[in-house]
Amino acid sequence: MAEHIGRGDSGGWGSVELILGPMFSGKTTELVRRVRRYQAASKLCLLLNYKGDARYAEAGNVVTHDLTQLKAHPVETLEEAHNRVWQYDVIAVDEGQFMPDLVEWAERWANEGKLVLVAALDGTFKRQPFLPVLQLVSLAEDVTKLKAVCAQCHREAAFTHRKSPEDAVELVGGRDKYEALCRACHAQSSTEMALSSINLNSPSAVSCMHPPVKRKSTRISNARRASLPEAGRENRSKIISNPSILQSPSRRRRSLQAVTIR
Numbered sequence: 001m002a003e004h005i006g007r008g009d010s011g012g013w014g015s016v017e018l019i020l021g022p023m024f025s026g027k028t029t030e031l032v033r034r035v036r037r038y039q040a041a042s043k044l045c046l047l048l049n050y051k052g053d054a055r056y057a058e059a060g061n062v063v064t065h066d067l068t069q070l071k072a073h074p075v076e077t078l079e080e081a082h083n084r085v086w087q088y089d090v091i092a093v094d095e096g097q098f099m100p101d102l103v104e105w106a107e108r109w110a111n112e113g114k115l116v117l118v119a120a121l122d123g124t125f126k127r128q129p130f131l132p133v134l135q136l137v138s139l140a141e142d143v144t145k146l147k148a149v150c151a152q153c154h155r156e157a158a159f160t161h162r163k164s165p166e167d168a169v170e171l172v173g174g175r176d177k178y179e180a181l182c183r184a185c186h187a188q189s190s191t192e193m194a195l196s197s198i199n200l201n202s203p204s205a206v207s208c209m210h211p212p213v214k215r216k217s218t219r220i221s222n223a224r225r226a227s228l229p230e231a232g233r234e235n236r237s238k239i240i241s242n243p244s245i246l247q248s249p250s251r252r253r254r255s256l257q258a259v260t261i262r
C-alpha cells in the first residue's frame with residue numbers, strides 16, 4: 001500500500017489509488033482513514049459519495065458500515081464535482097462503481113496533479129466485473145483488495161452475495177440485502193437461490209435469470225374459508241375451469257393461487 005503524505009500536490013505528482021473488495025470489507029473505512037491521514041498532513045481533501053446511497057445518515061456524509069462519518073459531497077457523476085476539484089489536493093471517491101464517468105475523471109484529475117482515492121466494489125453480487133472499476137485498475141498506481149469475513153463459514157470472504165431475489169445490478173442496501181461470502185459459500189448460496197427461484201416459478205420453470213414473482217400468501221384459515229360467500233367460491237372455481245386464463249404466466253399464477261384457496 002502506497003501512502004506518501006507528500007503526494008497530491010500539483011505539479012505532476014498525481015496518482016490513482018484503488019481500494020477494492022466486497023461489501024463489508026472495510027473499503028469506506030479505509031478510504032476515510034486515508035483521507036483523515038492526508039487531512040492531518042494539511043492536505044485539502046474533497047470526499048465524494050454517491051447521491052443514491054442514503055443508507056445510514058443524512059446526505060452529505062460518507063458513512064461506513066461501522067457508522068464512522070465524514071463530511072462528503074454527494075454526486076451522481078464525477079463531472080458534477082469538477083468545478084470544485086481545483087481547490088483540493090486529494091479527491092476521494094466512495095462507491096466508485098456507481099459513477100458512470102469514473103475512469104474519465106479519475107484519470108484526468110490524476111493527470112492534473114491530484115491524488116485520487118477510489119473505494120469501489122470490483123464485482124457484482126454475481127461475481128461479474130464492474131467494468132469501469134477494472135478499467136481503472138490498469139490506470140492506477142496502487143490497488144488494494146480488502147476481504148471481509150464470510151457470513152456463513154467465517155473464513156475470509158472476497159465476494160458479495162445478495163440475499164434477496166431482486167436482479168438489478170444497482171440495489172443499494174446493507175446487511176438486510178447483502179452478505180460477504182467466500183468462494184465455496186457463494187457458489188452454494190447462488191445454486192440454492194437459483195433452485196428456489198425455479199421452484200417458485202414452476203410448473204412453467206421460468207428461467208432463473210428472471211427475478212421470481214412475489215406472490216401473496218394464499219393460505220387462509222378454516223374460519224376465513226367458512227366465511228367466504230358461496231358466490232366467491234364459485235367464482236374461483238370458474239377461474240380454474242376457464243381455459244382462456246391459462247394463456248399467460250401471470251394468469252396461470254392467479255389460477256394456482258385459486259387452486260390453493262380452494
Ligand SMILES: [Zn+2]
Nearest residue numbers: 150153182185
Ligand atoms: Zn464461507
